[in-house]
Amino acid sequence: MTDHAHLRHGVKDNHYKRLAIAVRELLIEKGVVTEDEIATFMARMDARSPELGARMVARAWVDPEYKKRMLADGSAAAEELGIAVDGTLLVVVENTEDVHNLFVCTLCSCYPRTILGLPPDWYKGREYRSRVINEPRAVLREFGTDIADGIELRVHDSTADMRYLILPQRPAGTEGWSEDRLAKLVTRDSMIGVSLPLRPDQLDQLEHAAE
Ligand code: FE
Numbered sequence: 001m002t003d004h005a006h007l008r009h010g011v012k013d014n015h016y017k018r019l020a021i022a023v024r025e026l027l028i029e030k031g032v033v034t035e036d037e038i039a040t041f042m043a044r045m046d047a048r049s050p051e052l053g054a055r056m057v058a059r060a061w062v063d064p065e066y067k068k069r070m071l072a073d074g075s076a077a078a079e080e081l082g083i084a085v086d087g088t089l090l091v092v093v094e095n096t097e098d099v100h101n102l103f104v105c106t107l108c109s110c111y112p113r114t115i116l117g118l119p120p121d122w123y124k125g126r127e128y129r130s131r132v133i134n135e136p137r138a139v140l141r142e143f144g145t146d147i148a149d150g151i152e153l154r155v156h157d158s159t160a161d162m163r164y165l166i167l168p169q170r171p172a173g174t175e176g177w178s179e180d181r182l183a184k185l186v187t188r189d190s191m192i193g194v195s196l197p198l199r200p201d202q203l204d205q206l207e208h209a210a211e
Contacts, residue, residue, distance in 0.1 A: 029043035048117040052083050053165055054186035056092075056115070057197075058179045061170040067094075074165060078115060085114045093156060094167040095193070100147045102140070103156040103164035104132045110195025116188055123192065131159075141192040166193040173200045 056078060060067035068075035074090030090112055093101040104112065106129050111119040122128050132139045136153045140146070147153060156164045164190050168190045174182060184203055189195035198206070 002150050012191055013103045020051070043117075045113065047113060050116045050186075050188035050191065051183070052078075052081075052117075053115040053188075053191045054183040055081055056083070056165070057167055057186045058183035059169055061174075061182055067167070070167070083115065088112065088114055089162045091114065091156075091162055091166055092165045092167050093154070095169050097151075097169075099154055100193065101154045101156060101164075101166050102132070102136065103158055103166065105127055105158040106130070106133060107157075107159070110158035110160055110163060112158075112165050115163075116191060120188070126202065132201045140194060143189065145195050166191050168193075171197050171199050176177075 006167040024038065028035060028038075056070060058082065060070050066077065066080075069080070070092050072095060074092040075085045075088060077092070078085050078090060096103055104123075104202040109119055111123060113119070128139065133155055136155050137147060140153075158164055170182070170184065171185055174185070183202075185198040187195060188197060
């Protein structure tokens with residue numbers, strides 16, 4: 001980002017921040033919402049994290065019937081696991097041997113926040129948003145993700161009404177694993193589609209590093 005763009009971004013943030021405060025105060029004044037309701041909503045959003053999405057993915061890996069329901073209706077599949085989606089239309093797309101999927105919001109920063117929590121900074125950045133459509137393979141390589149030439153890349157553009165979640169392929173060498181153990185392989189980035197899930201040896205390494 002150039003200094004100029006950075007400056008402009010700052011001004012814009014400031015404008016929206018002031019707008020948000022004004023709208024919030026007006027809604028409270030008019031009795032549309034209370035301070036308490038806003039505080040509760042913020043706390044609920046803060047409690048969201050990629051662990052929710054990882055639970056859905058792990059369940060889909062062990063339960064083919066759940067996977068079918070998830071691909072047919074992501075919102076209903078989330079709610080089946082007790083994850084409230086607050087009216088979001090969640091579309092789940094599956095990675096296969098032939099197709100690798102990833103998502104972006106080219107317009108702004110729409111993201112499945114109810115399932116993955118807050119988006120990473122790069123997701124909201126101009127570079128990812130503008131480049132991923134035209135050169136997804138190069139962008140993936142920068143994330144350390146090499147997708148073979150024979151595999152088709154599909155980039156899905158989120159909107160205010162529709163959010164995506166990628167169902168990655170289950171890593172090899174995980175036969176017989178419990179759902180909880182499988183969920184540990186499912187990273188945030190693998191559900192955005194810019195990375196693959198961890199391999200069993202990578203999870204081992206992580207766990208040993210944490211000891
Ligand atoms: Fe957006």
